[in-house]
Each structure stands twice: as structure tokens, then as C-alpha cells.
Amino acid sequence: MRTFCGRYPGLGRPLLLPTRTPHQQDTLIITMKKRRDNLVGLVLCGGQSRRMGTDKGQLRKDGLAWAEHLQHRLASLGLDTYLSINPLQQPSYQQLFPPESLITDQVDVPGPLGGLLSAHRHLPDADLFVLPCDMIDMDLPLLERLLDIRRQIVQADLYLYATNGQVEPLCAIYTASGLAKLYRAYQNQHLHNFSVKRAIQGLCTVKLPLHGHEKKFRNYNTPEHIRKWQKNTADPVFGTFFE
Numbered sequence: 001m002r003t004f005c006g007r008y009p010g011l012g013r014p015l016l017l018p019t020r021t022p023h024q025q026d027t028l029i030i031t032m033k034k035r036r037d038n039l040v041g042l043v044l045c046g047g048q049s050r051r052m053g054t055d056k057g058q059l060r061k062d063g064l065a066w067a068e069h070l071q072h073r074l075a076s077l078g079l080d081t082y083l084s085i086n087p088l089q090q091p092s093y094q095q096l097f098p099p100e101s102l103i104t105d106q107v108d109v110p111g112p113l114g115g116l117l118s119a120h121r122h123l124p125d126a127d128l129f130v131l132p133c134d135m136i137d138m139d140l141p142l143l144e145r146l147l148d149i150r151r152q153i154v155q156a157d158l159y160l161y162a163t164n165g166q167v168e169p170l171c172a173i174y175t176a177s178g179l180a181k182l183y184r185a186y187q188n189q190h191l192h193n194f195s196v197k198r199a200i201q202g203l204c205t206v207k208l209p210l211h212g213h214e215k216k217f218r219n220y221n222t223p224e225h226i227r228k229w230q231k232n233t234a235d236p237v238f239g240t241f242f243e
Contacts, residue, residue, distance in 0.1 A: 041074030041081030045133040057133035067133045084115035120179035132170045157203035163210040169196045
């Protein structure tokens with residue numbers, strides 16, 4: 001897939017936009033019209049958290065679990081928000097969230113990709129605004145930019161941020177059509193590598209530049225990651241670790 005640079009009203013910065021190969025016989029449509037309201041939020045919580053030593057989604061900040069903070073962030077955008085979990089997490093997450101908001105892994109695919117495919121299987125007509133439970137530094141303006149570009153550019157499969165050639169596929173908007181492509185690849189046993197970055201290579205992707213916001217995309221995988229950040233800031237964002 002090729003990309004080209006363009007500018008669109010309200011963005012003010014160059015944007016990497018997808019072009020489609022001639023044999024696909026369609027074009028990317030740019031529009032400001034309101035699209036069908038089928039977008040929901042999804043917080044990915046189903047990882048094993050082996051390096052952290054405890055469920056990252058249930059670490060605490062300001063009296064709330066990390067998963068709750070990310071759920072609130074997506075809900076503040078006006079989205080009904082679900083949480084992707086593995087079966088062992090169901091009892092503990094039912095104490096924090098309504099059972100109907102929990103989507104348990106339903107496909108035999110490890111990692112975040114399994115959560116994405118399970119959510120698509122549960123909500124096949126929905127576009128998914130995805131965040132991982134440990135991206136606790138993420139702020140609303142960056143999420144709102146993704147929403148804005150989704151409103152302006154339609155018929156893409158995926159909207160995400162990228163920097164230095166690297167994409168951020170776990171803070172992204174996946175369309176139902178893009179997820180259907182991934183699910184068909186899973187059903188046809190074409191997913192030989194379960195890396196999300198590998199899986200999305202064939203999707204029509206809109207890439208927004210980060211422009212100095214890389215720290216907002218940090219994933220906290222170990223206690224040392226958290227302590228290092230607390231040490232380097234005068235205003236610790238995590239409060240008491242393991243409250």
C-alpha cells in the first residue's frame with residue numbers, strides 16, 4: 001500500500017493518506033458528511049501481564065482501576081464502551097463493570113489481535129475505537145483527532161498514529177469492514193503471525209503524525225517502568241502503586 005501527503009481543513013499538519021492500487025477499482029472518498037453512528041469503544045484488558053506480575057487493568061490510579069480510567073476516557077467521547085478480557089478475568093471484572101460490557105476472548109488467537117477479533121465477532125457491524133488498558137498517559141485531544149479524521153475520510157479500514165515509520169495500532173479506530181478482512185484472514189488460516197502490526201499491513205490505513213506526543217503512547221509492562229516514570233516527574237501520575 002502506498003501513501004501520499006495531504007492537508008485537510010482543521011488539521012493544519014501533513015497527513016499520510018492511503019491510496020489504493022488500480023486493481024481495487026475504487027478510490028478513497030473525502031467527505032465532511034456525518035457517517036453512520038456505529039462506533040463503540042473497546043479497552044483491551046485480556047493480556048497475561050506476566051512482566052507486571054499482576055493484572056495491569058486492575059492497577060490503581062486515584063482510586064480507580066486503570067481499565068476504568070481508559071473506559072471513562074472513551075465514554076467521554078460519547079461512546080458505549082466495552083472491555084476485552086480473557087476468561088480467567090471474568091469474575092474480577094464483573095465486580096468493576098456491568099457484565100454486558102465485557103467481551104471474553106472467543107477466538108484461538110493470542111494477544112491483542114485475539115481481543116480485536118473476539119470483539120468483532122461479538123459486534124460485527126461496529127467500528128471499534130481501541131485503547132489498551134496500560135496506555136494510561138493518553139489524553140483526550142489525541143483521541144479527538146482520530147475521531148475528527150474518521151469523520152473527514154471515509155472508506156478506510158483503519159485510523160491510527162505513526163511516527164518514524166512505526167505505527168501505533170493499539171490506539172486506533174478499526175472499521176467493521178477492516179475487521180471483517182482480518183476475521184476472514186483468521187478463518188482462512190492466513191494469519192501466520194499474530195502480531196497486530198503484521199496483521200494490519202494489508203488494510204487501507206490513514207496515518208496521523210504524532211508530532212512530539214510519543215510519551216502519551218507509552219505502555220507500562222513492568223513495575224520498573226512505572227517507578228522510573230514516577231521518579232522523573234514532580235507530579236506522579238500514578239499516585240500510590242498497587243493501591
